[in-house]
Amino acid sequence: MIVLYTFGALWGLPDPSPFVMKSEVQLKLSGLEFRTEKSRPPEAPKGKIPYIQDASVLIGDSTFIREHFERKYGVDLDAGLTAQQRATAWMVERVVEDHIYWATIYARWGVRENFDKGPAIFFGGAPAEVREAGRAKVLDNLHGQGFGRHSLAEVAGLAGRSFQALADLLGDNPYITGETICGADATLFAGLAAVATPHFDTPVRDALLQHPNLVAYTRRMMARFYPTFAPAFGQAVTEAA
């Protein structure tokens, strides 16, 4: 059976990592049997979570995880989509993972009080120097990516443009490419849920909560794929919106 390695539930979310939630929802959509187990980045083949073990094979990176199980088990999470819808799906994933994700990281790691009540937990009882060095590494990554050179307000403004584009694209549709759920819905849901969690009160979250259709979408997807998390998550998101 496929094993999906995760961080485990945290901060009102099934997992703090949007990439883990994406892979988990995609595996649920695939209908394949799988189970989850907790792990940590140093144990992962590419030093990042999620990864899977399928028989003797280890695969890191959520996109390669999906590619692996679609190819090996003859699954197509985008079945029925036109070439244009598949193109839209891919671009939605890139906006979520290569733009919104970094705003999420900025809000969680770059804002001192959010770091203290959030990612600091990853360092357990390690000495303060180790914790601060770990934070500095992530801030370096943010600097390299570019967002680290901006103020929080500027980053929230950029993320807001992505939320606006996604809200316009989604419109009144149930799913991002229209009537049918596809692989990118897992990615979109996961990326939005990671921002929407009430654990972190940030302008990035405020920018998302301005879009009732994105909020309703995230709540619907949470109810469908993680029913035990849905009541608390939905209530907190609705109250804040």
Ligand SMILES: N[C@@H](CCC(=O)N[C@@H](CS)C(=O)NCC(=O)O)C(=O)O
């Ligand atoms: N491209 C990867 C990204 C995964 C990723 O960034 N995982 C983060 C958690 S959200 C991680 O494990 N970071 C640990 C590290 O960089 O040391 C994917 O799609 O799986």
